[in-house]
Amino acid sequence: MKRIGFIGVGIMGKSMVRNLMKQGYEVSIYARTKEKVVDVLEEGAIWCDSIAECSKGQDAVLTIVGYPKDVEEVYFAETGILANANPGTYVIDMTTSTPKLAAKIYETAKEKGIIALDAPVTGGDTGAKAGTLAILVGSDKDAFDACHPIFEAMGKNIVYMGHAGMGQHAKMANQIAIAGTIAGVTECLVYAKNVGLDPQTLLGAISTGAAGSFQMTNVVPRVLDGDLAPGFFMKHFIKDMAIASEEAKDHNTTLDILDHVLAIYKELEEKGLGDLGTQGLIKHYEE
Amino acid sequence: MKRIGFIGVGIMGKSMVRNLMKQGYEVSIYARTKEKVVDVLEEGAIWCDSIAECSKGQDAVLTIVGYPKDVEEVYFAETGILANANPGTYVIDMTTSTPKLAAKIYETAKEKGIIALDAPVTGGDTGAKAGTLAILVGSDKDAFDACHPIFEAMGKNIVYMGHAGMGQHAKMANQIAIAGTIAGVTECLVYAKNVGLDPQTLLGAISTGAAGSFQMTNVVPRVLDGDLAPGFFMKHFIKDMAIASEEAKDHNTTLDILDHVLAIYKELEEKGLGDLGTQGLIKHYEE
Numbered sequence: 114m115k116r117i118g119f120i121g122v123g124i125m126g127k128s129m130v131r132n133l134m135k136q137g138y139e140v141s142i143y144a145r146t147k148e149k150v151v152d153v154l155e156e157g158a159i160w161c162d163s164i165a166e167c168s169k170g171q172d173a174v175l176t177i178v179g180y181p182k183d184v185e186e187v188y189f190a191e192t193g194i195l196a197n198a199n200p201g202t203y204v205i206d207m208t209t210s211t212p213k214l215a216a217k218i219y220e221t222a223k224e225k226g227i228i229a230l231d232a233p234v235t236g237g238d239t240g241a242k243a244g245t246l247a248i249l250v251g252s253d254k255d256a257f258d259a260c261h262p263i264f265e266a267m268g269k270n271i272v273y274m275g276h277a278g279m280g281q282h283a284k285m286a287n288q289i290a291i292a293g294t295i296a297g298v299t300e301c302l303v304y305a306k307n308v309g310l311d312p313q314t315l316l317g318a319i320s321t322g323a324a325g326s327f328q329m330t331n332v333v334p335r336v337l338d339g340d341l342a343p344g345f346f347m348k349h350f351i352k353d354m355a356i357a358s359e360e361a362k363d364h365n366t367t368l369d370i371l372d373h374v375l376a377i378y379k380e381l382e383e384k385g386l387g388d389l390g391t392q393g394l395i396k397h398y399e400e
Numbered sequence: 401m402k403r404i405g406f407i408g409v410g411i412m413g414k415s416m417v418r419n420l421m422k423q424g425y426e427v428s429i430y431a432r433t434k435e436k437v438v439d440v441l442e443e444g445a446i447w448c449d450s451i452a453e454c455s456k457g458q459d460a461v462l463t464i465v466g467y468p469k470d471v472e473e474v475y476f477a478e479t480g481i482l483a484n485a486n487p488g489t490y491v492i493d494m495t496t497s498t499p500k501l502a503a504k505i506y507e508t509a510k511e512k513g514i515i516a517l518d519a520p521v522t523g524g525d526t527g528a529k530a531g532t533l534a535i536l537v538g539s540d541k542d543a544f545d546a547c548h549p550i551f552e553a554m555g556k557n558i559v560y561m562g563h564a565g566m567g568q569h570a571k572m573a574n575q576i577a578i579a580g581t582i583a584g585v586t587e588c589l590v591y592a593k594n595v596g597l598d599p600q601t602l603l604g605a606i607s608t609g610a611a612g613s614f615q616m617t618n619v620v621p622r623v624l625d626g627d628l629a630p631g632f633f634m635k636h637f638i639k640d641m642a643i644a645s646e647e648a649k650d651h652n653t654t655l656d657i658l659d660h661v662l663a664i665y666k667e668l669e670e671k672g673l674g675d676l677g678t679q680g681l682i683k684h685y686e687e
Contacts, residue, residue: 212595235609235610236609237610240609247605247606247608247609270604270605272604273601274601274602275597283592283605283606286592286595286606287610287611288611289584290584290585290613291610293583293584293585293586293587293657294580294584296580296584296657297577297584297657298580298581299580300577300579300655300656300657300658301573301580303653303655304569304573304576304644304651304653305573307653308572308647309566309569310561310569310573311561311562314559314560314561315561315570315573317559318570319522319534319536319570319577321534321557322527322557323524323527323578324578325614326612326614327609327611327613328581329577329613345610364591365594368590368591369664369684370657370661374657397656398655
């Protein structure tokens with residue numbers, strides 16, 4: 114495989130496109146606003162005027178867009194991927210989206226001789242940049258094996274999770290863990306500040322112990338620097354948690370803490386803070 | 401310093417006594433039930449029939465007992481540490497207890513020429529065994545420096561947090577982070593099982609990424625092995641979270657997620673599960 118179409122060139126997508134080009138892939142891109150992707154075009158990506166154009170004649174088409182409704186449109190519109198990709202194309206949705214939609218794309222693609230994979234990622238903007246994303250893949254095992262070199266260009270921990278949709282389920286499990294963890298480390302920081310501890314000293318003391326986490330090590334320092342800019346958008350995390358909560362309920366499972374963290378984030382979003390990074394959770398405690 | 405009295409030879413305490421003896425300290429111990437500490441006595445610890453006996457003529461007296469009321473008794477009883485330790489003795493409470501009690505011990509000790517430190521630890525049974533505990537110390541900086549070699553025998557990350565009580569505050573911050581984190585990883589595991597993911601594969605995929613934490617890496621595998629035995633007792637974690645919640649409120653801070661996790665654990669305790677390890681949280685989701 115050599116020719117890749119890439120749709121959704123945002124914070125994450127740009128780094129992924131760069132890493133694909135570094136490995137010699139010929140990457141065609143489509144974005145809603147061309148101005149925003151001038152940098153990667155200058156670095157060698159090929160511009161497409163439409164999703165249809167970006168889907169035709171590729172070995173694989175990769176997508177990483179915002180919401181399930183965007184995924185739905187990009188795949189199922191008349192001008193979308195499934196109507197325009199050649200039979201035999203691998204179409205890989207790396208958006209965090211619903212397991213149900215992943216299964217639907219897989220089935221529809223199959224009827225057209227197209228092979229769909231769900232392959233959401235974790236590792237955030239830093240992982241995308243460093244090419245160290247974890248990639249959680251659902252589809253047929255053969256399809257996973259065939260696309261492995263593409264995944265390897267972008268990530269380090271590339272794991273086959275099972276049939277179509279299981280990549281998304283794995284990502285949901287990941288987001289559920291993050292929800293509790295980011296709440297815990299945020300409340301830890303709030304407490305530390307309010308009782309008069311030096312947060313930096315505290316972090317140095319506890320971040321390698323039983324309280325330690327990626328969230329503590331990577332997110333708390335941003336908060337301490339007053340940096341609430343999105344590495345990962347709060348509004349996207351809310352979308353993910355809402356999917357996870359619903360999927361859990363579909364499986365007769367209530368995740369109390371997930372639902373509580375989601376409720377707090379939704380309050381922040383209603384106050385217009387959805388464009389902050391997930392670390393903006395601190396705002397809930399600062400009123 | 402050479403002679404150490406050690407009171408509270410439980411899961412953690414035994415490992416700590418062993419590590420002190422390994423560094424050449426002469427360790428006298430007191431425990432409520434002698435039979436339970438026969439192993440460390442055979443390894444060279446000296447038996448004392450009372451706390452008073454264990455407090456006299458020592459360079460330092462270390463305590464790691466269960467609850468603040470135990471700390472109160474061990475320090476303030478007529479037969480306790482402060483009434484019996486020689487002036488100049490360092491008395492170090494390594495129990496996770498209240499910042500207020502730590503300050504009270506410090507003040508009372510000072511009147512008697514005794515130097516008190518609060519030095520709760522983190523790292524659990526495995527950290528105690530390996531001598532890699534984090535030790536969070538509150539007291540005068542001079543006292544911290546004087547006791548540093550003792551701490552070094554038991555821990556790796558030994559941090560001065562500030563005046564008396566600040567070690568306890570740091571430990572509270574630590575427990576607050578754990579509360580959210582353990583809830584997140586437990587709900588992650590519950591979700592994974594219920595949607596049909598293979599938990600081991602999932603852990604391999606996500607534990608080094610943004611969802612990763614000590615709790616995920618060290619606690620979830622115990623749950624998967626069906627091992628809910630206490631590395632750290634649920635009932636002690638409940639005590640810690642209750643102190644943290646109260647201290648937060650004293651500082652005009654409501655920690656929503658901490659309070660919610662605490663409420664769930666209390667329910668489990670009311671069902672008679674307080675003697676499980678903290679990973680027993682999974683029981684909440686298994687009904």
